[in-house]
Amino acid sequence: MELENSPWLVDFFQVRQDITEDALLLEALSVYMSANEKFIRDEQTKYISIVFCRLCDYLSQHVQDLCHLEHRLGLEPQ
Helix, strand or coil: CCHHHCHHHHHHHHHHHHHHHHHHHHHHHHHHHHHCHHHCCHHHHHHHHHHHHHHHHHHHHHHHHHHHHHHHHCCCCC
16 A cells, blocks of 8 residues: 555544644634734624634544544554
């Protein structure tokens, strides 16, 4: 099996892409909250909290995915 076409490598690239996208969204949310704090209406704050928690959950899931990939490769966690 070619390394470039191996399922674990495809999974790895997908998880890496997911982490990159979630980190970008967290950064955007952080910048929005910092720069526009005075423009956030009270009813919007509950949604920001929900989005923040969901993104953190996604990142935690991605860490688990990477651990599963490490296990499939027989790598020891550092």
